[in-house]
Amino acid sequence: MSNPHAQSVLAAAQFRLQFPQSLATYDDYATAQKTVDFLSDQGFPVENCMIVGTDLKQMERITGRLTTGRVAVHGAMSGLWFGLLVGILFSFFGTGNALAAIISTMVLGLLFGLIWSLVGYAMTGGRRDFSSVTQVVATRYEVLVEHKVAANARELLAKLPGALPNPFA
Incomplete structure (x- = not known):
């Protein structure tokens, strides 16, 4: 090591x-x-x-306003993509129906991403209702x-x- x-x-x-x-x-x-x-x-x-x-110096560019709807859509899409990746990996190494594995992991990823992003947004308590990118x-x-x-x-x-x-x- x-x-x-x-x-x-x-x-x-x-x-x-x-x-x-x-x-x-x-x-x-x-x-x-x-x-x-x-x-x-x-x-x-x-x-x-x-x-x-x-x-x-640190610069922060504000890219938009965050709303519950935008957070939900971004979380769901992120989860969907992650589910697709996991589903493809499962289809390579699994013995069952590959399409079923991909679709089921995409649905689970979508739900997980949606819930996780909404919970995280709710935990901020409205202290940061905008999205941004930062750079030093x-x-x-x-x-x-x-x-x-x-x-x-x-x-x-x-x-x-x-x-x-x-x-x-």
């Missing part, structure tokens, strides 16, 4: 540079990615680079490079079309 602590230490090591220096800071990820791609195209050892998102985004993206290749990276970055003059030259 694998050691979870050893795995987390190895994962953390992948996201470390020994002595990182800031190469550039951007307002969007695409520009930071373009910078690293440009360095890669120039033959720069990009394994010495890291893009770090900073100033994180960074407001700035910084390209870091190892200190031993920072000067080379700055020289190459000065050649990027539209780049500002190199303040470190």
Whole structure:
């Protein structure tokens, strides 16, 4: 069996540079990615680079109003799909009528999904009568490079079309 602590230490090591220096800071990820791609195209050892998102904020986009009817329909449809999946699996490994297994698990899934979603909605007590999606985004993206290749990276970055003059030259 694998050691979870050893795995987390190895994962953390992948996201470390020994002595990182800031190469550039951007307002969007695409520009930071373009910078690293440009360095890669120039033959720069990009394994010495890291893009770090900073100033994180959570955004929530409201997608609609929740009503008992909408909750019931979404719960029933979710249960129906899950029942279909289970029914197909049962039909592969069962010896009985495959169509009957699929239809019965779909009906049971529909009922379970319907009831479970309505109970969950009722338990909120009307405190959250809307649906939404959330995302954590960074407001700035910084390209870091190892200190031993920072000067080379700055020289190459000065050649990027539209780049500002190199303040470190």
